Amino acid sequence: MVNHEYRFKPYTRNSIKDAPQWKYLTPSQQEAVLAISRVLPFRVNAYVLDELIDWGNIPDDPIFRLTFPHRDMLQPAELEALCNIEGGRASASENDLIKRMRLDMNPHPAGQLTHNVPHLQGQPIEGLQHKYRETVLFFPSAGQTCHTYCTFCFRWPQFVGMNELKFDAKDARTLVDYLKVHKNVTDVLITGGDPMIMNTRSLAGYIEPLLAPELSHIQNIRIGTKSVAYWPQRFVTDSDADDVLRLFEKVVASGKNLAVMGHYNHPAELRPAFAQQAVRRIVATGATVRMQAPLIRHINEDPDGWAELWTTGVKLGAIPYYMFVERDTGPRSYFELPLARAYEIFQQAYQQVSGLARTVRGPSMSAHPGKVVIDGIVQLAGEKVFALQFLQARNPNWVRRPFYARFDPHATWFDQLRPAFGESRFFFEQEAHAGASSIIFPPVRENPTVAIAVNSDVDHRATVS
Incomplete structure (x- = not known):
């Protein structure tokens, strides 16, 4: 039965331990959530936790996997490096590591x-x-x-x-x-x-x-x-x-x-x-x-x-x-x-x-x-x-x-x-x-200074945009 009286309350990396469902995660799962969320964003709310996730079926519940990081989302060496970061703020070198991991993930x-x-x-x-x-x-x-x-x-x-x-x-x-x-x-x-x-x-x-x-x-x-x-x-x-x-x-x-x-x-x-x-x-x-x-x-x-x-x-x-x-x-x-x-x-x-x-x-x-x-x-x-x-x-x-x-x-x-x-x-x-344009936008006659600036080079090796 859905609680119609929900007030929006997000849980993040810093507050997820306060969620009642945190205790359903094994220590290994908790470690992965806290480590991976240093690199990737993590945020969930009470409706998702209470109504959509089957806590008797984690980690295989699909909504759990949709919202909670899993240790296999990173390479073992990357996860180990993150787990070795002590609690609190990461050092400058550790922040550099986190940035490199993000850039390696093809962010745009x-x-x-x-x-x-x-x-x-x-x-x-x-x-x-x-x-x-x-x-x-x-x-x-x-x-x-x-x-x-x-x-x-x-x-x-x-x-x-x-x-x-x-x-x-x-x-x-x-x-x-x-x-x-x-x-x-x-x-x-x-x-x-x-x-x-x-x-x-x-x-x-x-x-x-x-x-x-x-x-x-x-x-x-x-x-x-x-x-x-x-x-x-x-x-x-x-x-x-x-x-x-x-x-x-x-x-x-x-x-x-x-x-x-x-x-x-x-x-x-x-x-x-x-x-x-x-x-x-x-x-x-x-x-x-x-x-x-x-x-x-x-x-x-x-x-x-x-x-x-x-x-x-x-x-x-x-x-x-x-x-x-x-x-x-x-x-x-x-x-x-x-x-x-x-x-x-x-x-x-x-x-x-x-x-x-x-x-x-x-x-x-x-x-x-x-x-x-x-x-x-x-x-x-x-x-x-x-x-x-x-x-x-x-x-x-x-x-x-x-x-x-x-x-x-x-x-x-x-x-x-x-x-x-x-x-x-x-x-x-x-x-x-052959030199054909890869984009066809009609010319802007109302204001010739306005234009689309898009790289027209097309390569089948290019990825998603």
């Missing part, structure tokens, strides 16, 4: 700091990314934390004090200025962290400027959030829960679509009646809820679980959207799965659901050139290959063009794939090699 894959950052009047814009023609990502500074951190999160550098690698914007003014001269942009994704960590007044300060008449070309406002799973109280019993729903209604009444991009990694997150109530309340405002998550080893490898998640979502009015491939960052060796296995899991889950849930797409890799989906594993011209295509791309002309990679049973990411049929390059690499 595919050079997001250079490839996707737009410029306004010759200056890079803090807190924005513009990778695809139609969509701008916005990182409000007040939303750069979460109700609970996921151990696999590809944006973990946002939370560990690596300020030189952090995306955050203090207000919406620069975003609005940028959008005014980029009429090709139709979608703004407000992301983090988690924007829903903000109170409604702060959230409205970022959203309401997007409703201005001069931004009529903005059709869709998206909010990327895990709160629907880790803190559904945000939409039901928080002191301003009704206020945030009224804000959603205001966006819809303005004629724009509001899409809540709900991150659900496991069906257990949507089983509580309270979590289902949150979805129903959001949908009742006229907003849409779309469900997306990566496929993660140790957590959601069961096709039946995915089918349950998508089917439950459809029943509540949510839209299954993406199954992603786990990104090439953080403790990736712990979480990654071979692409062949990812396709098998997706296919087995997909065939269990009705057409209403087959809006889901996957397995999809958000790689440097675009979102690449594995359409199948087939035999063509005597060769076993991955059938691939772009669902979204830096160059819109690449979208939905089939291409093929040699089958590799061990490959876990796009950069490990090689072109099939004896080709030396994929088609998009051939175009780049």
